[in-house]
């Protein structure tokens with residue numbers, strides 16, 4: 001054991017890298033298949049490990065990450081630059097990004113970020129008038145904050161998840177799903193099995209929302225059982241957990257997620273965050289991370305690549321280290 005309490009800290013960092021980079025890769029891999037039919041990915045790429053899958057299309061360059069990863073990076077940079085959770089700062093970054101007209105942005109997210117309402121009211125006001133605010137748009141950007149808050153434990157992790165999702169999603173259902181995902185990633189980073197931990201995770205979900213999540217996270221649930229399009233928070237999270245549960249590698253989990261069709265970039269981003277945390281950075285194929293890039297509209301034309309995401313994740317993880325002892329002067 002080390003001072004930080006991790007039996008093997010490098011392994012935990014590897015899982016943190018797997019989560020952040022695995023989510024971005026899933027996003028970029030799934031984007032060209034968005035709103036396509038079931039099975040489109042494996043029809044085009046029948047065998048795992050073959051290559052060429054980071055193909056681009058539908059307006060996306062090969063390896064180009066979408067709004068999912070762009071918002072994840074903005075969250076990460078806010079946490080690091082503010083030294084913690086500063087919700088008005090995160091919201092300000094989101095708004096600056098939305099104003100720069102990114103190629104893709106979720107309907108709810110766009111309505112909230114362009115409303116002109118203050119950070120602490122915009123999502124709630126949108127929910128009051130629309131009554132539909134349980135999209136998957138807060139799930140998709142969860143990996144960096146899950147890494148950042150992991151060592152603060154379950155309660156702090158789920159509380160931060162709820163507050164971050166409430167910036168854009170007024171429906172508590174979206175908060176609770178995002179909290180479940182953060183907690184599942186936290187469990188995986190610790191080296192434990194997030195599937196085995198689901199009963200404990202569900203017990204920490206708000207009672208009004210527990211039953212519905214228990215349904216989509218149950219071992220016998222299948223994405224075909226979904227009662228909504230997978231752009232909604234429940235089937236999106238359920239599908240990611242199903243993809244993790246029914247496969248034994250990062251690659252197969254993400255393939256299964258994209259093959260579901262529908263909101264493929266986000267279902268694969270959420271699956272990638274979870275499967276990357278379980279299987280680690282080493283399980284994310286190099287042929288996918290090589291082409292990966294994350295443009296950041298509204299932020300001085302910056303584009304992040306895998307080495308940048310690696311550095312960002314190292315800092316997110318290190319942000320939770322106890323302060324290093326001062327070197328002793330010679």
Ligand SMILES: [Mg+2]
Nearest residue numbers: 066067068265
């Ligand atoms: Mg997207």
